[in-house]
Each structure stands twice: as structure tokens, then as C-alpha cells.
Amino acid sequence: MIDKIKTADEAVAVIQDGASIMVGGFMACGTPEILIDALVRKNVKNLTIICNDAGVPGRGVGKLLTNGQIKILIASHVGLNPEVAQRMNTDVEEDKLECILVPQGTLAERIRAGGTGLGGFLTPTGVGTIVAEGKQVLNVGGRDYLLELPLRADFAFIRGSVTDKFGNTTYNATTRNFNPMMAAAADHVIVGTCNIVETGEIDPNNVVTSGIYVDSIVGGEKQWQI
Amino acid sequence: MIDKIKTADEAVAVIQDGASIMVGGFMACGTPEILIDALVRKNVKNLTIICNDAGVPGRGVGKLLTNGQIKILIASHVGLNPEVAQRMNTDVEEDKLECILVPQGTLAERIRAGGTGLGGFLTPTGVGTIVAEGKQVLNVGGRDYLLELPLRADFAFIRGSVTDKFGNTTYNATTRNFNPMMAAAADHVIVGTCNIVETGEIDPNNVVTSGIYVDSIVGGEKQWQI
Amino acid sequence: MADIKEIIAKRVAKELKDGDVVNLGIGLPTMVANYLPEGVHIVLQSENGIMGMGPAAEPGKEDVDIINAGAQYVTINPGSMYFDSAVSFGIIRGGHVDATILGALEVDQMGNLANWIVPGKMVPGMGGAMDLVVGAKKVIIAMQHTQKGRHKILDTCTLPYTAIKVVDMIVTEMGVMEITPEGIMLTEINPEYTVEQVREATQCKLIISPGLKDMEF
Amino acid sequence: MADIKEIIAKRVAKELKDGDVVNLGIGLPTMVANYLPEGVHIVLQSENGIMGMGPAAEPGKEDVDIINAGAQYVTINPGSMYFDSAVSFGIIRGGHVDATILGALEVDQMGNLANWIVPGKMVPGMGGAMDLVVGAKKVIIAMQHTQKGRHKILDTCTLPYTAIKVVDMIVTEMGVMEITPEGIMLTEINPEYTVEQVREATQCKLIISPGLKDMEF
Numbered sequence: 001m002i003d004k005i006k007t008a009d010e011a012v013a014v015i016q017d018g019a020s021i022m023v024g025g026f027m028a029c030g031t032p033e034i035l036i037d038a039l040v041r042k043n044v045k046n047l048t049i050i051c052n053d054a055g056v057p058g059r060g061v062g063k064l065l066t067n068g069q070i071k072i073l074i075a076s077h078v079g080l081n082p083e084v085a086q087r088m089n090t091d092v093e094e095d096k097l098e099c100i101l102v103p104q105g106t107l108a109e110r111i112r113a114g115g116t117g118l119g120g121f122l123t124p125t126g127v128g129t130i131v132a133e134g135k136q137v138l139n140v141g142g143r144d145y146l147l148e149l150p151l152r153a154d155f156a157f158i159r160g161s162v163t164d165k166f167g168n169t170t171y172n173a174t175t176r177n178f179n180p181m182m183a184a185a186a187d188h189v190i191v192g193t194c195n196i197v198e199t200g201e202i203d204p205n206n207v208v209t210s211g212i213y214v215d216s217i218v219g220g221e222k223q224w225q226i
Numbered sequence: 227m228i229d230k231i232k233t234a235d236e237a238v239a240v241i242q243d244g245a246s247i248m249v250g251g252f253m254a255c256g257t258p259e260i261l262i263d264a265l266v267r268k269n270v271k272n273l274t275i276i277c278n279d280a281g282v283p284g285r286g287v288g289k290l291l292t293n294g295q296i297k298i299l300i301a302s303h304v305g306l307n308p309e310v311a312q313r314m315n316t317d318v319e320e321d322k323l324e325c326i327l328v329p330q331g332t333l334a335e336r337i338r339a340g341g342t343g344l345g346g347f348l349t350p351t352g353v354g355t356i357v358a359e360g361k362q363v364l365n366v367g368g369r370d371y372l373l374e375l376p377l378r379a380d381f382a383f384i385r386g387s388v389t390d391k392f393g394n395t396t397y398n399a400t401t402r403n404f405n406p407m408m409a410a411a412a413d414h415v416i417v418g419t420c421n422i423v424e425t426g427e428i429d430p431n432n433v434v435t436s437g438i439y440v441d442s443i444v445g446g447e448k449q450w451q452i
Numbered sequence: 453m454a455d456i457k458e459i460i461a462k463r464v465a466k467e468l469k470d471g472d473v474v475n476l477g478i479g480l481p482t483m484v485a486n487y488l489p490e491g492v493h494i495v496l497q498s499e500n501g502i503m504g505m506g507p508a509a510e511p512g513k514e515d516v517d518i519i520n521a522g523a524q525y526v527t528i529n530p531g532s533m534y535f536d537s538a539v540s541f542g543i544i545r546g547g548h549v550d551a552t553i554l555g556a557l558e559v560d561q562m563g564n565l566a567n568w569i570v571p572g573k574m575v576p577g578m579g580g581a582m583d584l585v586v587g588a589k590k591v592i593i594a595m596q597h598t599q600k601g602r603h604k605i606l607d608t609c610t611l612p613y614t615a616i617k618v619v620d621m622i623v624t625e626m627g628v629m630e631i632t633p634e635g636i637m638l639t640e641i642n643p644e645y646t647v648e649q650v651r652e653a654t655q656c657k658l659i660i661s662p663g664l665k666d667m668e669f
Numbered sequence: 670m671a672d673i674k675e676i677i678a679k680r681v682a683k684e685l686k687d688g689d690v691v692n693l694g695i696g697l698p699t700m701v702a703n704y705l706p707e708g709v710h711i712v713l714q715s716e717n718g719i720m721g722m723g724p725a726a727e728p729g730k731e732d733v734d735i736i737n738a739g740a741q742y743v744t745i746n747p748g749s750m751y752f753d754s755a756v757s758f759g760i761i762r763g764g765h766v767d768a769t770i771l772g773a774l775e776v777d778q779m780g781n782l783a784n785w786i787v788p789g790k791m792v793p794g795m796g797g798a799m800d801l802v803v804g805a806k807k808v809i810i811a812m813q814h815t816q817k818g819r820h821k822i823l824d825t826c827t828l829p830y831t832a833i834k835v836v837d838m839i840v841t842e843m844g845v846m847e848i849t850p851e852g853i854m855l856t857e858i859n860p861e862y863t864v865e866q867v868r869e870a871t872q873c874k875l876i877i878s879p880g881l882k883d884m885e886f
Contacts, residue, residue, distance in 0.1 A: 330754065
């Protein structure tokens, strides 16, 4: 079997300036810090980051923001990281952040659509609001829905609790959040995980993310305070 | 807490002639036979059954077919139950079965959409085939997709392996198939399960179907040979 | 101030029935769980991935893998379940949440809601709010009737909508209002206020229910 | 007959690379797993809910909860996973299956496929076939070149399509064909047949590859 286990620096070596990266986590709970830290060291720039939120300063994608690596952030909520507003409003062109806000359920579903080969889906969320601007509205059964399109990325950073050597992964508690959808929706998937076990050690009924999605596995991820 | 545990006959007592019922299972693997048997005893007629397939004679929805209870069958495959073809082609009007064939992935996704409040989704499956007849075709990113609509039912028959008293359910191995989507897509959900345990006994990381969907729990389901 | 919040939270708690699946917004709505009537047990959904959330974790006993949507460490009750964000919003959009309780910047007489953005000033993002108010069976706004003297219950929202025609009920320290096809109807009034005071604190027309009662809390 | 199936299965097996995720149709395609080259380990997907399916269960050792899409009792390999049908077809439609191998009633030079219905005669349903051929990265048709003398490789399918423009390769007992923008190209020929015999067994125009090789099996 192909050996997928790498160091964090080896795993992120493939990522270049301008890449799009999906990052699992909700307020950094379920974000693979070990991969974020390696990406800060690699210091690639002009990244498009897709993540539920902007983390907090010093945690999760907040570190990439502080380091000036993010050009576009696609997220549902950025209010708990004051650096987002600062960077959105800066006059320094090269520090300027573009922030695209997407309702949380729509963001999750768009990523799911991206990973499952759907061309889009109809959601009632956002009808009549500024979220609907520029989008097709379809009426089904007398109700209006927005047509929302799939979302994919070049890379996904996934945070596992237990991962076997094939890449099969489980997530503990609320660390799961966006990780499973992102693992299916990126061309190249890197898992930062707390525990690496032998292939076959996870009960096949309880695997959440299949190893077929996983390109690299990085051990040594820890449980972090927010 | 509300007591959801019933006998099979009590649980199906709410079902009347003409009801629509989603039935979990793939070739009857993962079909709650204990509920099917109770429905045969109740002998309600003119049912619309939504199930991956027609089971086999003497197993799963095949029993309802033999007993002349199904008017409309929505399924992806009916080839392994010869009674389907017989009933589709019968001259006896009251025995006549209408069979609506849906691609398996589209069927699963339509049921998921029905349970998750989506107005529909775009799938590449069926483009250019008779499945596309009467359906809207949308082009997204240069590729054609069919707009497929959500599917819901009055009732769902779910087959659990382990169910706690709140209704949280796990499925063993390939008995899972359509059960999780159906549990969310019906107005009234009955689980026939092999093992009833106390609420809280199932690891919350491993629950597949939330008890919030479940109206009745019937114990005593067995593991059946096909 | 704490008293006002308590009044609101206590009154909202009476809207919940035993077995209801409920999503509570950050802040005041979170307090509702403390005032449930005897015999009423609700199932709390947290949109980041919990069904069956329990109280906040005791200091020193936090499990860092268990947070709520407000990024606080919480506990879970027996019979709980974790899930991913697509499943979570499937539950929400699919109408499986009986009630969502959240605050508002503005509500109008059509039941339109604005609570996520003040353009040029506060752009935190909508998070899960747009999905929650569209998907939940009942949308209850729990808020102070006015904000520093500024009206919040209006003819028409001035801020960008979170969603249109979604609000079912507004509970403030002054009373309980239901959104009807004819407009906003005051159904209960806090005896500490007069109808005239409520009218003054409300920008839009206020229909007074023929069966207007004292607000229970 | 058994020999013909073995020839086809052996040749198809050479198309698979180590680590490929593969879905095998019922019948002949199932045999492909028996002829994998040394060092090639594939991950079998079964659309009813398995990633990492193993061989058929030994008689008397069946686990009745573990079936494949053909309703046979099977086993699982270490590192396998079970999932529901929506996840399963998400994997399939999402392009995560490297190859699907299945039989056909008819294939035409546009790469159109008909394999699910003979109107008025056989109406078994499409099952997962429509999703599989649309979603898999590579669609390999494994079949006998003709059916009792009747052509199966045609100008245009006469039976209702399973999907349009999806077939990448056809492997029969006579040879290997690739679907190109110009039509069907014979790239390998079983030395037991002449090019003329293959042409006669094929209704549509057959492009002969300039690099035509002997079929390896």
C-alpha cells in the first residue's frame, strides 16, 4: 500500500502561491493547527481560504491572516476575529482581504455538492436578501429557492482524531463540522491527526471519512484550547 | 421522556389506505421485516412504496406486493422480483402496479433533499436518457444537469441494528443503505430494531440517525437471510 | 438590565413544549434553557454539530473537543449525537428544529428580520442565522423592545434582511407580539407598562389583541 | 464460453492501477478481481454501501448484514468502511471511483451506452448504472463482442440509453477498443481473430490503430 504518512512540512510542500485551500474547523475547533503552522512556515501568499470562520487571532486560519497569506476568505462568520475587518478596510493594497460571506448551511452544502458531483442545489436560505444577488431563483411547488453552486478547492486541510494508515478518519465530538465535506471536495487532501493507527483498527461502521480521499497523513496534531 | 416503544401492530395502526411509505433496505438487507409483517396483517391497500428495489418474493416489500397492497412503487431496480413485471402487465385493473424507476443515486439524493429542506438538486445522471423526460435541464459551467426534485412520504419504515429509547439508531454493515435518508424524509417514522438499549448507551460519535426523527420504536427485529 | 433579560427569557421558556428540538442563539436566548417549566425537557441543537447539548462545562472540566456555536465549552446530555455541518443544516433547513430563539437588530410588521449586518459598521457574517430562521418551525425573537431609545420593531426594516417573512413571535420586556397577516399583534403585556407605552416604543402599527392578557413570566 | 469470459476479465484487469477505486458490475466484471497483476491492489466499492469489499463469503460463514450490490454475501478487507446510499452515490457521482466495469446490451461509436432496458421485454430498472457510468473516471465495457450473432457495437444504439458519451473502452474476446472523437478504434486484437473478423462482428466503422498490438491476457 502507498505510504501516505509525512511530516507537516513535507505534506504542505506541494502548495504554491495562489492556491485555494479548504480548512476544517469551527472557531478553530477541528482545525489542523499542525498543518496551518507548516503553511505559515512555508509562507505562500495570495491564498483563497474556505473555512467556516476566520478563527481567532493566533488560532486556526487566524494565523494565516496575521501572516498576510490570505487574499480571499470564503466564510460564514468572521466577527470573532477583529483582524478581518482591519484587513478588509486597509488602504495597503497588498494586505487587502476580500471576504465572501456565505450562509453556514449553504456553505456546508456547496462544499458537499462540490465533492459529490452535483451541479448545484436549491435552498430557501437567502431568498429576498443580499445573498440572492446575482443568483437564479427557481420556484418549486410554489416556493422560491436560490440556485447555489458547488464549491471545490485545490487542497483541503482536515483534522482527524483517529486516522488509520490508509487515511480512514474519525472525528471526536464537535471537531467534525466541515471536515467530512471538505475531504471530498478538494483535489489534494492532507489530514492532520491526533492518532495514527494500523489500517483496519477503526470499526468500518464508524469511519466517517474514507481513506480514498486522503493523499497525506500527518501525525502529532493535539487537542487545543480555543 | 415520551415512551416511543410499541409493538409492531401498535406502531403501524396509524397507517391508512393510500398512504405513502418509504422502506429502508437493499434487496431486503436492512428492511424491517417485523414492520412489513404487521402491515401485511393490517392489510391496508393502495400504498405508494418508496424503496430501492422490490425485494424478492417473500422478503421485504415483496410481501406487500404479493399481498396486493402496493399501487405505486418508486424504486431503482425491480429485476430480482418477477412479480413486479407480472403485476405491471396484469389485465386485472385492481391488481395493477405502477412502477416508477429512478436511478439509484438520484433516488437516494431526492430522499435526502426531501429530509433536508432543499427544493431540488442538479445531477448529471440521466441527461440524454428517458429519465430526463419532462425535467428541466440546466447548464452549469458548460455541463448539462437535470433538476431533480425532493421526495417525501407519510411514513418511513427504518431498520436499526441498535436503537436507544430516544430513538438514536445505528446500522450494522450494509443494512444502512437508504435508512438514514428516509428517517429524515417522512412525517412519521417507525424503527424496527434488533436491540433496544438505554438512552445514552450509544457513543454520540457513532449515532447515525437522531432520535428526534423517530416516532415509534419496535424491538424484536432479526437478522434475516435474503 | 439583568432583570429585563430574565423577564424575556422566562416568558420565552413558556413557549417550549416537552420534547421540542430547540436552537438557542448566543446571548440572551441561551438563558431560556434555565427557565423551562417543570416537566418540560427540550433537546438543544447546536448548529456546529450537537443534538442534545447540555449546560456549559464547569471551569476546569472542559473537553476542548466539545464547543457550542458560540465557541464556549459545553457538555452533552445522555442520548446526544454529533454530526457534520451538512447534516446539521439538513436538520435545520428540513424543518426538524421546532423553535429557534434569537435576537434581532430590527423586525418589521411583515415578519422580516434583520440581525446580521450593519453595513459599513459591523460585518460579522450571518453564520447559521439565515438557515435557522428559514428552516425552524417557529421563529421567536427575544430582545429588548428598543435599543437606547431607538425603535427596533418597524414598518419596514432599514438594515439588510436576514430573511423575509419568517418571524412568528417577538418577546420583549414590554410584552409578547405575534406576527399576523394583518400586522403585529400585542397578545400579552407586562403589567409594568401601559399599552400606550408599548405603542410608543413600537414604530409600526400595533394591533391590540381582543384577548390581551398580562404577560406571564 | 468460460474461456471467453476469462480472456475478457484478464485483459480488463490490466487496466487497473495499484490503489484504484473500482466498481465492478454483476456477472463477468466481478471476475476481474481474480486476475489483478502482481502488486496491484484495488479498493472495491459496492454501491449499496461498502468501500473496501473483499471476496464472496465462504458458504456457511456468511454475515447476513454484509451483501454486495448483487445481493451476494461478501466479506470486507481491512481498512474498509460502510456508508449510506447518498454517501455512496456522492462518491460515485463525485468522480472518486477510478473505474467502473460493466456489461452492455449495446455501445455505439459516440460512446453512448444501453444496458438497462429492453422495452416491452426486460424492465429491471437502471439500479446504480446510470450514476456509475456518468460519475466514474473511466468506464470500461466488458462483454462478448456479439450476442448470438447480433451486433452489439453499433453506429447508434437502438435501445434506450443508460447514458450518453460515457464509454472510454470496450474489451471483448476479440480485442480492445477505445472510443475516440473520430469513432471506435481497435487498439489490440486477439491473435485468434483477423481484423476482418472483428470488422464483421462490429456494425459501425472500426478505426484500426496504427499501433495495433496483440491483445494481452
